[in-house]
Amino acid sequence: MTYLTLHRPVANPFKFYNSLFTPFFATPGTQEYRWRPSADISETDDSFEVRAELPGVTKDDVHISVKDNLLTIKGEKRQEKTDDSKDFHRVERSYGSFERKFTLPPKVEVDSIKAEFKDGVLTLSIPKPEEVKPKEIPIVAESTVDIPQES
Amino acid sequence: MRNRPQHGPSGAFQGPRRHRPAQGRGPGPGRRHNSPPEGRWQGPPSRPRGPQRHQSLGARGNWGHRPPRGRGGHHRPPEFDRAVAFRKEKTRRGKSNWRPFVDFSEAEDRFEVSVELPGVSQNDVNVSVTESQLTIKGKKKQEQTDETQNLRRSERRYGSFHRKFPLPPNIVVDGIKAEFKDGVLTVIAPKTEAAKPTEIPINADA
Numbered sequence: 001m002t003y004l005t006l007h008r009p010v011a012n013p014f015k016f017y018n019s020l021f022t023p024f025f026a027t028p029g030t031q032e033y034r035w036r037p038s039a040d041i042s043e044t045d046d047s048f049e050v051r052a053e054l055p056g057v058t059k060d061d062v063h064i065s066v067k068d069n070l071l072t073i074k075g076e077k078r079q080e081k082t083d084d085s086k087d088f089h090r091v092e093r094s095y096g097s098f099e100r101k102f103t104l105p106p107k108v109e110v111d112s113i114k115a116e117f118k119d120g121v122l123t124l125s126i127p128k129p130e131e132v133k134p135k136e137i138p139i140v141a142e143s144t145v146d147i148p149q150e151s
Numbered sequence: 152m153r154n155r156p157q158h159g160p161s162g163a164f165q166g167p168r169r170h171r172p173a174q175g176r177g178p179g180p181g182r183r184h185n186s187p188p189e190g191r192w193q194g195p196p197s198r199p200r201g202p203q204r205h206q207s208l209g210a211r212g213n214w215g216h217r218p219p220r221g222r223g224g225h226h227r228p229p230e231f232d233r234a235v236a237f238r239k240e241k242t243r244r245g246k247s248n249w250r251p252f253v254d255f256s257e258a259e260d261r262f263e264v265s266v267e268l269p270g271v272s273q274n275d276v277n278v279s280v281t282e283s284q285l286t287i288k289g290k291k292k293q294e295q296t297d298e299t300q301n302l303r304r305s306e307r308r309y310g311s312f313h314r315k316f317p318l319p320p321n322i323v324v325d326g327i328k329a330e331f332k333d334g335v336l337t338v339i340a341p342k343t344e345a346a347k348p349t350e351i352p353i354n355a356d357a
Binding site: 087 | 258337
């Protein structure tokens with residue numbers, strides 16, 4: 001049984017050196033994000049569910065895409081715009097773009113994935129393919145089963 | 152050495168007596184006040200206790216406060232400690248295992264507190280205000296507490312939370328409004344008229 005897992009790319013061998021000499025070995029296409037929404041993955045008999053916390057993110061700023069069994073949640077959390085300037089006494093919330101990737105189990109129908117956004121929580125429900133779903137095997141009463149007799 | 156157990160209840164022989172502590176105080180002249188009796192070397196004399204322990208810091212050393220714990224720590228002035236006290240606000244430990252993130256900002260006419268509460272329904276949040284304190288507490292419940300559901304990965308925190316903020320004196324307590332949208336609770340406290348900046352016109356010399 002394959003589970004819906006977190007996408008873990010191959011470790012970047014230059015990562016340590018990049019932190020020392022950023023301009024020298026910078027690998028294109030990699031971007032460090034300042035925050036990462038936390039997510040729960042749960043499994044029921046017929047679907048997987050991903051719930052990601054995205055407080056203060058509007059629905060239009062979240063983009064979900066699937067490519068090569070890789071589900072990507074991407075977006076940006078913007079600071080609320082106000083007309084006048086504000087002095088911040090305290091900033092604990094983090095803003096900016098984020099990205100999270102999950103590896104889907106094989107044979108998932110991409111069109112059947114549903115996403116819902118409510119109260120700052122993004123819920124993705126990913127139905128399992130038919131062949132993976134657990135099937136009940138009926139128990140047949142003993143008298144009706146024909147047991148081949150050895151002769 | 153005070154509550155040292157006796158050697159056997161009936162004085163039975165329990166091996167040779169070694170390092171038996173000397174009875175009574177027997178330090179010679181010039182010894183430290185709590186040094187061990189003569190005999191075995193028990194390490195260097197301990198730091199003096201009592202009021203004389205700060206004497207080595209000098210008269211001006213450490214600004215007259217008790218020295219920092221640990222070694223090599225820099226002294227923090229009390230103003231800094233007061234600022235940090237805001238950060239180390241007390242949450243009832245054991246009852247809540249998470250604290251929602253909060254932004255606290257000030258504009259010309261209001262104070263604004265925004266709290267990230269994703270997945271918390273409006274009925275589960277309680278905002279209360281006293282003259283000097285804003286309290287936000289509530290409970291985050293799991294969406295599904297089904298027996299058939301198996302958590303494969305759990306990063307989110309659930310349970311009750313509790314945060315308190317000191318409010319400045321120059322606000323209108325009756326005018327405080329709270330709004331809940333997209334998992335963010337925003338509390339707006341308007342300032343009193345006296346606290347708002349007033350523009351002073353400059354008269355040109357005619």
